[in-house]
Amino acid sequence: MIFPDITALLAQRFTVTAVEGAFQSYLTVEAGELVALCQFLRNDERLFFDLLACVTAIDNGVEVGTMEVIYNLTSIPYGHDLMLKLTIPRPVQTQQALDLEEVSAVVLPDVPSLASVWRTADWHEREAFDLVGIRFTNHPDLRRILLPTDWTGHPLRRDYQEAERYHGISTK
Template sequence: MNFTAIVSLLQTRFGPEAVVANTTNPQPYLTVPVEQLVAIGQFLRDDDRLFFDLLACVTAIDNGPEAGTMEVIYNLTSIPFEHNLMLKVVVPRTTQPLPAVPSLAHLWRTADWHEREAFDLVGIRFTDHPDLRRILLPADWVGHPLRTDYREEDQYHGIQTK
């Protein structure tokens, strides 16, 4: 199934306002509302015509304070049908509380690690995640290093960091 057919199927099921296609990039992608992410993800996984059985990657991007948004990007693959899809959700950029996106770990087990990485490095909270805690940095690390406004502390436990 090609990108256009997938878009058509999703827009029929969820509405054209809920599934926005972007074909200007070298790899086309869909932007979906954060409120419908779980339902769309479950449909992509469970529908026999699509069967996206692999969540290959979850990436988070901080667009900076000026833009005021953050993005979470999902790369999905259907191994038997050999088709790929990129999904994106855009959320407001906040520091307290952290931006929230629902977890997809109950749909794809690989989301567990990737969501923890995005939480740790970019500071996006994944609601209903089974074990949302830092995975790469120490538990007492201050901040999220891949945020555009991150400032590293001068010392960590008496060790000079700069």
């Protein structure tokens, strides 16, 4: 099945917008429909996207005011691929929100977890949480995966400022 066919099939049930002409065509999706759409992509026998190959997150910066979560899906038996993109508002981090627990509670955007659809989402979502600061709701074990648990902030955010020292060790 080719991209226009997949788009037409999904547009009958979900709010999707096709973006073509980029390096890879993709569908923009709504956060409220993400889990149901992905369950359909996995379960519909015409599509059977059985592999979530990658989840990545991008911070577009304070000026743009958005963040993106990108999903790359593959149907191994049918040999077709699909990219989904979810754009969410980027919360502004305040100077008062300095410790990790406060940052997590106040300024992290929420995106539904796909760990119940594809088990591979578990670690991908943890990485996006750790490095970009996106909270995946209903994730079975959302905690840092690459950085120490007491690390402050999310290093792949555009406004991230690295601390001079971490536990007495110079970071620069």
